[in-house]
Each structure stands twice: as structure tokens, then as C-alpha cells.
Amino acid sequence: MSDWPLWEVFVRAKGGLAHRHVGSVHAPDAELALRHARDTYTRRQEGVSLWVVASAAIIASDPDQSGELFEPAADKVYRHPTFYDIPDVVKHI
Amino acid sequence: MYTTELGKQPNVKPIGPAEDPALLEAFEARVAADEFIEPKDWMPEAYRRTLVRQISQHAHSEIVGMLPEGNWITRAPSLRRKQILLAKVQDEAGHGLYLYCAAETLGTSREEMIEALHSGKAKYSTIFNYPTLTWADIAAIGWLVDGAAIMNQVPLQRTSYGPYARAMVRVCKEESFHQRQGYEAMTELANGTAAQKRMAQDAFNRWWWPSLMMFGPPDENSPNTAQSMRWRIKRDTNDELRQKFVDITVPQAEYLGLTVPDSALKWNDDKGGYDFGEVDWDEFYAVVRGEGPVARERMTARREAWEQGAWVREAAAAHEAKRRKRAAA
Ligand SMILES: [Fe+2]
Numbered sequence: 051m052s053d054w055p056l057w058e059v060f061v062r063a064k065g066g067l068a069h070r071h072v073g074s075v076h077a078p079d080a081e082l083a084l085r086h087a088r089d090t091y092t093r094r095q096e097g098v099s100l101w102v103v104a105s106a107a108i109i110a111s112d113p114d115q116s117g118e119l120f121e122p123a124a125d126k127v128y129r130h131p132t133f134y135d136i137p138d139v140v141k142h143i
Numbered sequence: 144m145y146t147t148e149l150g151k152q153p154n155v156k157p158i159g160p161a162e163d164p165a166l167l168e169a170f171e172a173r174v175a176a177d178e179f180i181e182p183k184d185w186m187p188e189a190y191r192r193t194l195v196r197q198i199s200q201h202a203h204s205e206i207v208g209m210l211p212e213g214n215w216i217t218r219a220p221s222l223r224r225k226q227i228l229l230a231k232v233q234d235e236a237g238h239g240l241y242l243y244c245a246a247e248t249l250g251t252s253r254e255e256m257i258e259a260l261h262s263g264k265a266k267y268s269t270i271f272n273y274p275t276l277t278w279a280d281i282a283a284i285g286w287l288v289d290g291a292a293i294m295n296q297v298p299l300q301r302t303s304y305g306p307y308a309r310a311m312v313r314v315c316k317e318e319s320f321h322q323r324q325g326y327e328a329m330t331e332l333a334n335g336t337a338a339q340k341r342m343a344q345d346a347f348n349r350w351w352w353p354s355l356m357m358f359g360p361p362d363e364n365s366p367n368t369a370q371s372m373r374w375r376i377k378r379d380t381n382d383e384l385r386q387k388f389v390d391i392t393v394p395q396a397e398y399l400g401l402t403v404p405d406s407a408l409k410w411n412d413d414k415g416g417y418d419f420g421e422v423d424w425d426e427f428y429a430v431v432r433g434e435g436p437v438a439r440e441r442m443t444a445r446r447e448a449w450e451q452g453a454w455v456r457e458a459a460a461a462h463e464a465k466r467r468k469r470a471a472a
């Protein structure tokens with residue numbers, strides 16, 4: 051018998067925080083994936099909510115294209131507030 | 144230890160097409176700058192292979208490591224100790240799972256790794272091929288074996304392969320309880336009756352040297368250390384970690400009133416650490432070759448557990464198939 055499908059596990063540490071990727075589990079279906087995720091990743095109150103997502107369903111960007119994708123942002127410093135000189139005497143801005 | 148290269152041969156050069164020197168150079172530069180390498184990034188074949196071997200060996204050690212302790216769950220001396228031991232053994236199962244997942248991101252499958260373990264092809268830490276004869280052994284394991292594991296794993300939180308480093312962060316968070324419960328159990332024995340004190344010393348005598356062996360062969364016999372350090376797969380050499388372990392553990396033993404079973408042990412003011420006797424490397428290599436006192440027993444137990452759990456895996460798969468059929472109808 052070959053391996054069960056892989057599921058990515060996301061945990062919300064507490065109310066108000068986003069779910070965060072913590073690892074993965076193998077399981078035959080979503081329900082068992084949730085149970086395995088609970089036993090594997092939340093033995094010490096690490097979370098209040100769990101997501102499992104079939105790993106095959108995740109579409110990832112290609113690291114070879116990270117240049118084209120992310121570098122253009124590097125020379126757009128004017129998108130940051132620190133780019134603008136405002137005299138010290140002007141307050142609350 | 145879990146992660147030491149257990150083979151004595153240097154890694155052979157990758158077979159197949161030569162790797163693009165520009166890619167290789169970029170990779171080396173990233174690693175040298177302490178960047179993390181992620182699963183889909185380009186990496187040299189030898190890096191991938193070394194990691195698969197190291198991470199799967201580490202995972203197998205966690206899984207086989209449950210056996211010596213599992214052996215004592217039903218015989219723990221109190222309900223408190225039983226709960227603690229159950230939780231620790233469950234943690235070790237978790238550690239194995241985190242690590243298998245990390246290895247799988249490199250393109251190996253869980254099935255292949257389990258198969259390699261059960262066929263005897265894959266190695267695991269030599270420490271788990273020693274028997275747990277008395278309750279004091281459980282205390283000694285927590286203190287010494289998990290202590291050595293921590294020493295080895297803490298620097299691996301900064302290992303260059305992202306999924307491995309993240310698994311180590313999780314493992315290290317859980318490992319401290321393992322060591323502390325062991326030391327606490329040892330303290331009780333060391334402060335107990337004369338018979339309990341003898342038991343504590345006896346367990347200490349038997350586990351001390353095998354614990355030192357967990358850090359792997361001496362640096363001069365560890366041909367792949369330099370490469371692994373350059374790739375930031377390993378962050379300290381075997382001998383450095385072993386020295387650190389001795390320096391930290393000897394005062395802990397003294398506090399318990401236990402005698403370190405090494406007549407050569409002596410504080411060395413100049414180096415600010417202990418000098419200690421030679422590890423029996425013949426014994427180490429014999430255990431690596433599978434001649435450890437309970438090596439066969441361990442593998443039999445693993446295979447039996449796998450085979451006896453087959454019906455559960457089959458039932459789960461059948462259940463899923465049935466549900467899918469129903470959903471399609
Ligand atoms: Fe562990």
C-alpha cells in the first residue's frame with residue numbers, strides 16, 4: 051500500500067490571530083487528517099482552531115521566478131512613508 | 144548522534160550530468176550567507192542526498208527511541224510517572240512525524256523511508272540498541288539521552304534547510320521537559336534507599352558511555368563533517384558537542400552524588416573543560432553494524448507494530464474509498 055495523501059496543517063494559536071502553517075500529515079481523508087493534525091501539532095495547547103488543506107491543492111510561486119515577481123518592489127521606495135521628508139515642526143503626520 | 148554520518152566512507156561524487164557551476168556557486172553563496180534553502184529551491188544532488196539520509200536517520204531514531212521507554216510504561220512506579228512517560232513517548236512519535244515530513248519535502252516518500260528502516264538498510268542512533276533493565280534506566284535516558292539530543296538539536300534550529308530547521312524548533316521546545324523529568328526521577332532515586340541509590344549508579348554506569356557515543360565518531364574519523372559544516376547542515380563537530388555535553392553533565396552527576404564511570408575524568412583549568420577517557424569506538428562501530436545488545440529485538444518490535452497495524456491502515460483506506468464512491472453516486 052502506498053502512502054496516504056499529504057495534508058498541510060495550519061493552526062490558529064488564539065482568537066484574533068491568523069492560521070499559520072505548522073507542518074503536514076498523511077491521512078486517507080480530510081477527517082482523519084484533522085485528527086492526526088490535532089495529535090501531532092496541538093499536544094500543548096498550541097491552538098484553538100485547525101485547518102488542513104490537501105497539499106496537492108496548493109499552488110506555489112516558482113522560486114526561479116522570484117526575481118521577476120518580487121524584485122520590482124525593491125526600487126519603489128516611494129511606497130514607504132519614510133521616503134517623504136516632513137519638517138520636524140509639523141506634528142501628527 | 145541522531146544526525147551523525149554513521150558510514151565511514153566519504154560521500155561519493157554525484158553521478159549523472161555535472162551540475163551547473165553558476166547554480167552551484169549561487170547556492171554556496173546563499174548557504175554561506177546563512178540563508179535558508181527551501182524545498183523548491185535549486186540544490187546540489189549531494190546536499191539533497193546528505194539531508195535525506197540525515198533527516199530520515201534522525202526520524203528513525205525518534206521512532207525506534209520509543210521502544211526502550213515504551214517498555215516501561217506499564218511498569219512505571221506511580222501514576223504520575225506513568226502519565227509523564229506516556230506523554231514523553233508520544234512526543235517522540237511526534238518528533239518522528241515532523242522529521243519524516245521534512246525529509247519528504249526533498250522528494251523521498253514515507254513508504255521508502257519506513258521500508259529502509261524495516262529492511263535494516265537505514266541506520267538510527269546507536270543508543271537505542273541498549274536495553275532498559277530497571278526503572279533507573281528510564282530516568283537515565285531522560286537525563287542523559289535526551290540531554291545529548293538537546294545538545295545536538297539546538298544548533299540544528301539554524302541548519303540551512305528550512306523544513307529541517309523548523310522541525311528542530313518544534314522538537315527543541317518539547318525536548319526540555321524530557322530531560323528535566325529524567326533528572327527529577329534520577330534525583331528521587333539518588334536520594335532514596337541504599338538499593339535505589341545503587342540502581343541509580345548502575346544505570347548511570349551503563350548509559351554514560353553510550354551517551355557519549357551519540358555524538359558520533361571522533362572528528363578525525365568523520366570524513367563528511369567538513370562538507371556538512373560548510374553547507375550548514377551541521378553546525379558543530381562531533382567532538383565539540385561531546386566536550387560540551389561532558390562539561391555540562393558532570394556537575395549534574397556530582398549534585399546527585401553519582402560517580403562518573405571514567406577514571407580519566409579530570410578538570411582541565413587551561414581548556415576550561417574536562418579531560419575524559421577514550422570512548423570504546425570498537426563497541427560503537429559494532430553497534431552501528433547492527434550488533435547492539437537488543438538491535439534485533441528493536442527491529443522485530445518495529446516490524447511487528449507495522450504489520451499488526453496494517454488492518455487499521457487498510458480499514459481507513461477502505462472507508463475513504465467507500466465514501467468517495469458514495470459521493471460520486
Ligand atoms: Fe525526540
Ligand SMILES: [Fe+2]
Nearest residue numbers: 235289318321
Ligand atoms: Fe526526547
